[in-house]
Amino acid sequence: MNQREIDETRDFWNRVADDWRLQVGTAGDSNRILNSDPILWAFAGDVSGLAVLDAGCGTGYLSKQLSDRGALVTGIDFSERMIAIAREQYPDIEFRVDSCDELRTITDSQFDLVVANYVLMDTPDLLGTMHAFHRTLRAGGVALLVFSHPCFPQGSATFAGNGEEINYRWTFSYFDRRKCTDPPWAHFTSEFIWFHRPLSDYWKAFHSAGFVISGFEEPRITEERYHLAASARKLTNSKTRPYSVAFKLQKVQEAQARL
Numbered sequence: 001m002n003q004r005e006i007d008e009t010r011d012f013w014n015r016v017a018d019d020w021r022l023q024v025g026t027a028g029d030s031n032r033i034l035n036s037d038p039i040l041w042a043f044a045g046d047v048s049g050l051a052v053l054d055a056g057c058g059t060g061y062l063s064k065q066l067s068d069r070g071a072l073v074t075g076i077d078f079s080e081r082m083i084a085i086a087r088e089q090y091p092d093i094e095f096r097v098d099s100c101d102e103l104r105t106i107t108d109s110q111f112d113l114v115v116a117n118y119v120l121m122d123t124p125d126l127l128g129t130m131h132a133f134h135r136t137l138r139a140g141g142v143a144l145l146v147f148s149h150p151c152f153p154q155g156s157a158t159f160a161g162n163g164e165e166i167n168y169r170w171t172f173s174y175f176d177r178r179k180c181t182d183p184p185w186a187h188f189t190s191e192f193i194w195f196h197r198p199l200s201d202y203w204k205a206f207h208s209a210g211f212v213i214s215g216f217e218e219p220r221i222t223e224e225r226y227h228l229a230a231s232a233r234k235l236t237n238s239k240t241r242p243y244s245v246a247f248k249l250q251k252v253q254e255a256q257a258r259l
Helices: 001-026 031-044 062-067 080-089 126-136 199-209 222-229 233-240
Strands: 051-055 072-077 094-097 113-117 137-148 157-160 165-167 178-182 192-196 211-217 244-251
Touching: 001 080, 001 192, 031 113, 031 137, 031 211, 031 222, 031 233, 031 244, 051 062, 051 126, 051 137, 062 072, 062 113, 072 080, 080 094, 113 126, 126 137, 126 199, 199 244
Parallel strands: 051 072, 051 113, 072 094, 113 137
Antiparallel strands: 137 244, 157 165, 178 192, 211 244
């Protein structure tokens, strides 16, 4: 991964940090609330007393939720502006400027749990990030990863017929690995940078770093959350559209890894 691409991505997130604060607020955006949060917390279980790294913490809303549940939280993000906002909003939580693909401020085997909530599709260096997560986890530690579903690009989804038929349009081969730029959406006033990789690349990166996959879900709304949908369309979308994927990974003991 070239340094110019990393610098461009960091500059982008610094530029949109205040837009991001509006997008996620203190509870997360609607996709998180309706679809992926229940899976994230089910995978996490009881976090009380655990040392937790919120990797790619943004403006810190999830760090606050983890802290409220009793976790000992460190939040990191490579955007200086994101960290400034997080520190301003949640002064009792430790936040650091650091990059997921290096975690240079984090020592080996420091955490019980690493959470990366909608981060991996935004990092230029997937393999470096997974190796950094593995290094900083204790033996038996867990990484929880939620990211946008790479098979179904929501930015290019269109409705047909009566509005129930969904079409996904690819302007390049699904198997290409590339930096993508979307036009501004929601609260964002700038073009949006992210990185497309096929789902198999993620799977291979997890194994290359030394993780065992112990859980996988494609989050969608469950009945007890139907009332949270702001409209009938939002409810239908949350029932039928695969917005994201969620993985639970475990760092196994070295002896187990050699088997």
